[in-house]
Amino acid sequence: MxxxxxxxxxxxxxxxxxxxxxxxxxxxxxxxxxxxxxxxxxxxxxxxxxxxxxxxxxxxxxxxxxxxxxxxxxxxxxxxxxxxxxxxxxxxxxxxxxxxxxxxxxxxxxxxxxxxxxxxxxxxxxxxxxxxxxxxxxxxxxxxxxxxxxxxxxxxxxxxxxxxxxxxxxxxxxxxxxxxxxxxxxxxxxxxxxxxxxxxxxxxxxxxxxxxxxxxxxxxxxxDLASAEMIKYAANAFLATKISFINEIANICELVGADVSSVAYGIGLDGRIGPRFLSAGIGWGGSCFPKDVSALRSIAREYDYEPLLLDAAVCVNERQRKQVISKLQRELHTLKGKRVALLGLTFKPNTDDLREAPSLEIARTLSSLGARVVGYDPVAAKEAARLQPELKAAFDPYEALRGAHAAVVVTEWEEVRSLDPARAASLMEEPRVLVDGRNALDPERCRRGGLLYRGFGRA
Missing domain, CATH: 3.40.50.720 (NAD(P)-binding Rossmann-like Domain)
Structure with a gap:
């Protein structure tokens, strides 16, 4: 060479x-x-x-x-x-x-x-x-x-x-x-x-x-130049839309009593669909999907074209983050004076990237509603607390859970996936709610350990 x-x-x-x-x-x-x-x-x-x-x-x-x-x-x-x-x-x-x-x-x-x-x-x-x-x-x-x-x-x-x-x-x-x-x-x-x-x-x-x-x-x-530039935007917009699609299905699953994990597995076996990017939860964030979808929508509007499907994908994604708050309010009734632990703060595991991370938006909303928020992340807790002063940093997941009335799985780091539900419940205060924003934990194991488990699209 x-x-x-x-x-x-x-x-x-x-x-x-x-x-x-x-x-x-x-x-x-x-x-x-x-x-x-x-x-x-x-x-x-x-x-x-x-x-x-x-x-x-x-x-x-x-x-x-x-x-x-x-x-x-x-x-x-x-x-x-x-x-x-x-x-x-x-x-x-x-x-x-x-x-x-x-x-x-x-x-x-x-x-x-x-x-x-x-x-x-x-x-x-x-x-x-x-x-x-x-x-x-x-x-x-x-x-x-x-x-x-x-x-x-x-x-x-x-x-x-x-x-x-x-x-x-x-x-x-x-x-x-x-x-x-x-x-x-x-x-x-x-x-x-x-x-x-x-x-x-x-x-x-x-x-x-x-x-x-x-x-x-x-x-x-x-x-050609233009097509290569469009390939990048189209790829990310499609993946973001696929995630929003399965989140829409997850919300309907909750209403009818179906399990989105089974639904995703079943449709993912179809070669035309495939299994990737069919994980329901709190939606997409990070440095690429939000920016690229936004840019593609902006390009379309320069030509007086309304990208309705992309607009809908963004709306569904924004709603998923609000779903976390709704699930907590449903179980805690009021968030004032409650302590909520956010488990995982980066937008995905194995990175320190907090750009457009759902955790920061969730922390802001919880704080505005009177909750005390503590956040754990193996690599980004300190930076998250700097970006979001209302968020208290924790450097161990069980430290974050101590005294919490509720916890939210935001990022499925291995340290979060491997949590011991019984130990977590022993550290928490009633009602010991766990909102699994990534459907990363075993619901039955969590319930046996003493946690009030709430996932996304899980009956």
């Missing part, structure tokens, strides 16, 4: 995982970040995020001399063959993606190219950030503007869309063993270069510490 010189701009969740994995398969990678403190931490091996396996992957790349960190974007852009843009695109007030970070990077790349002079090959500029349809053309315009500002608009580059499909908690695995690699470009030359870059992953030819490998080869999907 050919060893590429790669720059990855943005050393957050996507950028750091991408850079570490590209270094692992044999490329020379420089991760760039404008936050000099983050760069200094990474140079010492200190991680800015919690992601299983990432710290070891970064350490391996650094020790092999394949991975380094810097704040010098112009220098990296001049030397690199491929530059990935992996900066944050947060939602604006109207739900649309804020591209100001992408724009700043694109202009800086243009200035660097202008100052570098003639190149042997065109620079490949890769949009790895989740960006709206049309952003490839937008980035091309900004690179040229940056070059013109520096005095030389005749710069040689190609823009590629390469959306990420990483799941927090398994991002390293997803990078090395993806379901597919999607590339969009108007240049055949750029697509061929990217295929060469990804060849060790496509062919699964890199050394891997697992046997057998999950798959023999990875599908390599090439299309």
């Amino acid at each position: 050919r060893e590429f010189d790669v720059a990855v701009v943005g050393s957050g969740y996507v950028g750091l995982v991408t850079g570490a994995c590209l270094a692992y398969i044999g490329h020379r990678v420089t991760c760039v970040d404008k936050n000099e403190r983050r760069v200094a931490d990474l140079q010492r091996g200190k991680m800015p995020i919690y992601e299983p396996g990432l710290e070891e992957m970064v350490a391996r790349g650094r020790s092999a001399g394949q991975l380094r960190f810097t704040a010098d974007l112009p220098g990296c852009a001049r030397e690199a063959e491929v530059v990935f843009i992996a900066v944050d695109t947060p939602p604006g007030e109207d739900g649309s993606a804020d591209l100001s970070n992408v724009a700043a990077v694109a202009r800086s790349i243009g200035r660097a190219l202008s100052e570098a002079g003639e190149r042997e090959r065109p620079l490949i500029v890769v949009n790895k950030s989740t960006v709206p349809v049309g952003s490839g053309d937008y980035v091309s315009m900004l690179v040229r503007e940056g070059a013109e500002e520096a005095g030389n608009g005749s710069v040689d580059f190609r823009v590629v869309s390469n959306p990420e499909f990483l799941r927090e908690g398994s991002a390293v695995y997803d990078s090395l063993f993806p379901d597919r690699i999607v590339l969009g470009a108007e240049s055949r030359e750029a697509l061929d270069t990217m295929r060469e870059l990804y060849e060790p992953i496509i062919e699964q030819s890199f050394p891997a510490e697992m046997d057998p490998r999950p798959k023999a080869a990875v599908p390599f999907v090439t299309t």
Whole structure:
């Protein structure tokens, strides 16, 4: 394989995982970040995020001399063959993606190219950030503007869309063993270069510490820029809608006396539906689904189109969080003066990500209704308490349960799944309510242990 010189701009969740994995398969990678403190931490091996396996992957790349960190974007852009843009695109007030970070990077790349002079090959500029349809053309315009500002608009580059499909908690695995690699470009030359870059992953030819490998080869999907950008939004919107669908079914199950777990298992065996993303509960959160669904709705409205199905998916998701409060009120009658323990605070297990986490919204609502809220999480309790001052942090699940009238399973960490119901009940105050927001615990075991169990979609 050919060893590429790669720059990855943005050393957050996507950028750091991408850079570490590209270094692992044999490329020379420089991760760039404008936050000099983050760069200094990474140079010492200190991680800015919690992601299983990432710290070891970064350490391996650094020790092999394949991975380094810097704040010098112009220098990296001049030397690199491929530059990935992996900066944050947060939602604006109207739900649309804020591209100001992408724009700043694109202009800086243009200035660097202008100052570098003639190149042997065109620079490949890769949009790895989740960006709206049309952003490839937008980035091309900004690179040229940056070059013109520096005095030389005749710069040689190609823009590629390469959306990420990483799941927090398994991002390293997803990078090395993806379901597919999607590339969009108007240049055949750029697509061929990217295929060469990804060849060790496509062919699964890199050394891997697992046997057998999950798959023999990875599908390599090439299309135009706009379609590649839409694939990312469509994938996340579909998964969010699937979760909202099973939550709608769960609410009907409660009314008619059916069990949504059995229903989900039964319909999941249908090959047209599949079993994944059919877990009922308090709904979806995190950094991707809310932002991407919101952005796709915003894009539709730019064209005077009302995305009714996506709107409904969001409405169902918002209602699920309110269901937690309703279930607690039904059993406690009043929340004033009651102590409620939230078990798990991140939006999903095996990450420290609290963006759009249901726990924070539930904590705010409970506090506004007069409850005293304590929250346990194995990695994010302290940060959650900083973000939500009404939330008291606990660093052991049983500490959180002590003196609580009710508990809510918000995130199904293994430490939460393995709770001893009898021990939990012995620490709690009457009526010892447990609202299982992820249907993660055994209802009968909880009841035998002395807890008043309430799940989602369970009769």
